[in-house]
Amino acid sequence: MNCETALIKIPEVLKMDTSVRDAIAILFESDRKTLPVVDENDVYQGLFGGHQVLEKLLPQSFTMVGGLPDASFMHDKPSDLVPHLDKILDKPIADFVDRDGPVAKCSTPLVETLLLLYKHRTIVPVVNEEGKLLGQVSVWSVLSEIMKYK
Amino acid sequence: MTAHGGVAENLSHVVFGWDPMTVATVVLVLTYGVIVTEKINRAIVAMLGAGLMILLGVLNQDAAIRGIDFNTLALLTGMMVIVSITRRSGVFQFLAIWAAKRVKARPRHLLWVLALVTAVASALLDNVTTVMLIVPVTLLITEELEVSAYPFLFTQIFASNVGGTATLIGDPPNILIGSAVGLSFNDFVMNVGAISFAILAVMLFLFDLIWGRRMTATDTAKNRVMGFSERDAITDKKLLKKSLLVLALVLFGFVVGHSYHQEPGTVALFGAALLMLLDNFHRDPEEQSHNVHETFGHVEWITIFFFIGLFVLVYGVEHTGLLSLLSKDLLVLTGGDLTITALAVLWSSAVFSAIVDNIPFVATMIPLIKSMAPEFGGAQGLMPLWWALSLGACLGGNGSLVGASANLMVAGFAERAGQRIKFLKFMALAFPLMLITVAIAHVYLYYRYLS
Numbered sequence: 001m002n003c004e005t006a007l008i009k010i011p012e013v014l015k016m017d018t019s020v021r022d023a024i025a026i027l028f029e030s031d032r033k034t035l036p037v038v039d040e041n042d043v044y045q046g047l048f049g050g051h052q053v054l055e056k057l058l059p060q061s062f063t064m065v066g067g068l069p070d071a072s073f074m075h076d077k078p079s080d081l082v083p084h085l086d087k088i089l090d091k092p093i094a095d096f097v098d099r100d101g102p103v104a105k106c107s108t109p110l111v112e113t114l115l116l117l118y119k120h121r122t123i124v125p126v127v128n129e130e131g132k133l134l135g136q137v138s139v140w141s142v143l144s145e146i147m148k149y150k
Numbered sequence: 151m152t153a154h155g156g157v158a159e160n161l162s163h164v165v166f167g168w169d170p171m172t173v174a175t176v177v178l179v180l181t182y183g184v185i186v187t188e189k190i191n192r193a194i195v196a197m198l199g200a201g202l203m204i205l206l207g208v209l210n211q212d213a214a215i216r217g218i219d220f221n222t223l224a225l226l227t228g229m230m231v232i233v234s235i236t237r238r239s240g241v242f243q244f245l246a247i248w249a250a251k252r253v254k255a256r257p258r259h260l261l262w263v264l265a266l267v268t269a270v271a272s273a274l275l276d277n278v279t280t281v282m283l284i285v286p287v288t289l290l291i292t293e294e295l296e297v298s299a300y301p302f303l304f305t306q307i308f309a310s311n312v313g314g315t316a317t318l319i320g321d322p323p324n325i326l327i328g329s330a331v332g333l334s335f336n337d338f339v340m341n342v343g344a345i346s347f348a349i350l351a352v353m354l355f356l357f358d359l360i361w362g363r364r365m366t367a368t369d370t371a372k373n374r375v376m377g378f379s380e381r382d383a384i385t386d387k388k389l390l391k392k393s394l395l396v397l398a399l400v401l402f403g404f405v406v407g408h409s410y411h412q413e414p415g416t417v418a419l420f421g422a423a424l425l426m427l428l429d430n431f432h433r434d435p436e437e438q439s440h441n442v443h444e445t446f447g448h449v450e451w452i453t454i455f456f457f458i459g460l461f462v463l464v465y466g467v468e469h470t471g472l473l474s475l476l477s478k479d480l481l482v483l484t485g486g487d488l489t490i491t492a493l494a495v496l497w498s499s500a501v502f503s504a505i506v507d508n509i510p511f512v513a514t515m516i517p518l519i520k521s522m523a524p525e526f527g528g529a530q531g532l533m534p535l536w537w538a539l540s541l542g543a544c545l546g547g548n549g550s551l552v553g554a555s556a557n558l559m560v561a562g563f564a565e566r567a568g569q570r571i572k573f574l575k576f577m578a579l580a581f582p583l584m585l586i587t588v589a590i591a592h593v594y595l596y597y598r599y600l601s
Contacts, residue, residue, distance in 0.1 A: 059289075060289065060566075064563070064566040073382040
């Protein structure tokens with residue numbers, strides 16, 4: 001059994017030139033934490049979601065490797081964070097796509113798919129041999145597939 | 151370097167009957183050559199070089215182990231453990247924020263106080279650890295102030311190396327020299343402490359001329375920094391108290407230990423064990439194992455194994471008599487004059503340390519200087535040379551980005567924060583400034599020990 005059995009359609013796909021402002025609106029509307037991003041040929045490029053937005057809201061000193069471990073000494077109000085958000089809202093999401101996330105192919109074994117979901121705590125996009133996005137697997141799509149054999 | 155100078159016993163059975171001195175020299179030069187290229191991790195190269203010294207028969211394994219200075223290793227490891235536990239309390243963030251607020255977050259004054267905090271911390275801890283803890287806070291403060299981080303990072307590189315010069319534990323060259331020669335914490339404070347902070351004062355004046363005077367920040371930006379709560383930076387008050395208590399005891403041990411024949415390595419390692427006890431005794435065994443494992447994970451094993459490899463390598467060439475031969479050549483060049491020799495050691499150490507890693511250089515210079523003792527009236531006569539080596543190697547580290555490990559650490563942080571420090575741009579200013587610091591040390595050495 002491989003991950004193709006748990007493959008589901010993706011409700012929304014983001015394009016590389018979508019602005020951060022529009023992408024946030026789509027994420028809100030579709031009630032998703034993260035969505036796959038494709039280029040003009042539908043080739044999968046990575047994921048974009050709330051995590052990438054949060055990263056840009058925080059000072060870089062916290063998010064870089066070896067950065068500060070906690071921010072308990074900062075008491076910024078929401079209005080203090082607006083300038084950080086303003087800096088990125090009109091930029092294309094291409095600048096912020098997470099390209100290091102997990103990707104599966106239809107032939108990826110089911111247990112390997114489970115491990116990817118467990119390690120990365122997000123959806124796993126599924127691509128074909130040319131890298132084109134076919135769909136995704138999620139914790140729930142895999143679990144519902146397993147439950148059929150109960 | 152070790153208590154086993156000279157060729158008292160035959161430790162060599164070199165393969166194919168090759169000349170031990172030639173083999174040792176080739177292995178040393180090859181090893182240092184590869185280290186300089188920075189293509190392969192320096193710990194791997196040093197260990198391979200040390201292994202070759204044994205496999206080719208320059209040393210046997212017993213001799214190689216005798217060449218390792220365990221006092222230095224214990225001092226380094228002990229301090230790394232103490233710092234890795236102390237940092238969890240948030241004390242370093244506290245210090246930087248406290249200092250920033252004392253000067254009302256004015257960038258010009260911030261440049262001075264953060265440099266001072268860095269210098270003092272580098273004197274009491276090691277300078278690599280210091281910059282690792284201070285630089286992220288500096289990047290945050292400069293980001294909030296909307297000012298360039300470059301002048302601050304540049305200043306902190308200098309402050310860490312100059313501050314580290316002041317004490318036995320501040321910079322690896324001093325740890326090597328102190329351990330090999332038997333110099334105490336107090337010896338370093340008395341002989342290079344004051345001059346280090348005098349040099350820092352001159353540097354701060356120059357940094358103020360170059361950058362400080364022109365630095366400004368808006369009131370809104372300054373208010374953001376003033377809004378930081380240094381008290382909230384302390385994330386574990388109990389741990390802070392335990393850490394400061396042990397740190398104070400260890401520093402006290404360094405100061406008085408020499409009189410009671412206690413080496414700094416013992417003091418540091420005992421302090422580390424005591425702090426680990428205080429940090430763990432209330433935890434269940436499983437949690438203790440996890441916590442101790444994590445603490446040991448913060449020890450910089452690359453540095454420790456690099457030192458082990460170097461000790462064996464240098465003991466190998468020392469044992470074959472190469473270094474005493476070189477010291478004789480150096481004495482011929484300087485005419486056996488102490489003043490010329492000391493100043494030659496100072497300037498050559500500074501220039502070499504700016505170009506290559508100062509640790510292998512100092513490790514090689516120690517037995518070389520030791521073998522000059524008969525020429526200068528015994529061990530006591532060598533003292534000006536040790537201070538020249540310490541000042542040259544530590545201050546020389548400022549000359550380029552590769553001059554000291556702390557510099558590379560700062561550069562790494564800067565790159566990750568998108569504020570890359572360019573090698574040549576840094577060197578164009580750092581090298582002349584380094585020469586000024588060495589010139590000050592030159593005058594100091596001359597009037598204090600040589601005139």
